[in-house]
Amino acid sequence: MDSFASDSAFFGVALTLGCYWIGAALKKRFRLAIFNPLLIAVALCIAFLLVFRIDYQSYNSGAKYLSYLLTPATVCLALPLYRQLEKLRKNLRAILCSLIAGALTSMGSVLLLSMLFGLSHQEYVTFLPKSITTAIGMGVSEELGGIVPLTVAAIIITGIFGNAAGDLVMKLFKITEPIAKGLAMGSASHAIGTARAMEWGELEGAMSSLSIVISGIITVAAASFFAMLY
Amino acid sequence: MKYLKQFSIIIAISFTAELIKYLVPLPIPASIYGLxxxxxxxxxxxxxxxxxxxxxxxxxxxxxxxxxxxxxxLLGSWDAVRPILLPAVAMIVAVTIAVMAVTGRIAQRMIRSEEKRRG
Known part of the structure; x- marks a missing residue:
């Protein structure tokens, strides 16, 4: 099975898309937040690879073409943002203030919990950039002396958790304003959360896209200060 | 030719963004420059x-x-994650909810109060 998978150009992509559709169907059937298509797809793909003893490399020899599209797709997030330029201008103060507060909350609460759990300094700086987009977070972690693969894992799990829990958190904290919902998703769970925000609406998606950029920059600027605190 | 033209523009921007990343020594990915x-x-x-x-x-x-x-x-990082699994999961869940709540509530409050002021 593994040798077929590693030779096949379409196995990885087909498995990924198939698992995503199963996730989407489950969500439609049960309408529960836990049935998040992305979360289910990841779990099913992992289960499939383990059951049929297929190496990740074999799967990824095809699936990597999906990852390849991530850069052009992220670039295209500029289009919804441009369409919402008027809203962006009108609410600039609220947008910047809430994103600064969000980035500080992220790093502040990582600091607090690291102290609480008695993590080492290296583990603390590994988690420090966990709310921002992967490539920026990796850079920050590396610069501060964190464990980069662990940072990547934390960032991706944060994104998927945010994507899955977003609906519930918005309801729980009575966040109904589309701009506020988008900013919350982008600042807490970067591009993966943005994918969910985009499904809520273009304004939500645009604000979430903006948050990826602004929160990333704030975190780059403030992380070395936070790194000195513990 | 419509799709070919559109796709070419998007790839050209992504490529230019890679060039910028190559020239600027900051931990910012090409996708962000491109955006x-x-x-x-x-x-x-x-x-x-x-x-x-x-x-x-x-x-x-x-x-x-x-x-x-x-x-x-992430399947491959399982061995690295396992020793700190519990604090890591607790951290990810708590921090993600906290950031969503803080950003969302502050943004919502400021947007609404400014709308009220404008009338």
Whole structure:
């Protein structure tokens, strides 16, 4: 099975898309937040690879073409943002203030919990950039002396958790304003959360896209200060 | 030729963004430079929305599945994660909810109070 998978150009992509559709169907059937298509797809793909003893490399020899599209797709997030330029201008103060507060909350609460759990300094700086987009977070972690693969894992799990829990958190904290919902998703769970925000609406998606950029920059600027605190 | 033209523009911007990343020594990925670059091109009128609309819409719509291969790859970091699994999971859940709540509540409150002031 593994040798077929590693030779096949379409196995990885087909498995990924198939698992995503199963996730989407489950969500439609049960309408529960836990049935998040992305979360289910990841779990099913992992289960499939383990059951049929297929190496990740074999799967990824095809699936990597999906990852390849991530850069052009992220670039295209500029289009919804441009369409919402008027809203962006009108609410600039609220947008910047809430994103600064969000980035500080992220790093502040990582600091607090690291102290609480008695993590080492290296583990603390590994988690420090966990709310921002992967490539920026990796850079920050590396610069501060964190464990980069662990940072990547934390960032991706944060994104998927945010994507899955977003609906519930918005309801729980009575966040109904589309701009506020988008900013919350982008600042807490970067591009993966943005994918969910985009499904809520273009304004939500645009604000979430903006948050990826602004929160990333704030975190780059403030992380070395936070790194000195513990 | 519509899709070929749109796709070419998007790839050209992504490539330019890679060049910028190569030249600027900051931990900022090409995708972010590209996002800002495309945003500026649209704002200055150098590029019209129509010249990328359909292809951009396609890429943004299928974006969720692009994260799956990297997430499946976490399987390989299992050994690294296991020793600190509990604090890591607690941290991720608590921090993500806290950030969403703080950002969302502050944004909502400020937007509404400004709307009220404007009348």
């Amino acid at each position: 800002v670059l495309l945003f500026l091109l649209l704002c200055t009128g150098a590029l019209r929305e129509d010249s990328i609309k359909e292809s951009a819409g396609f890429l943004v719509e299928i974006m969720p599945v692009m994260f799956i291969p990297a997430a499946v790859g």
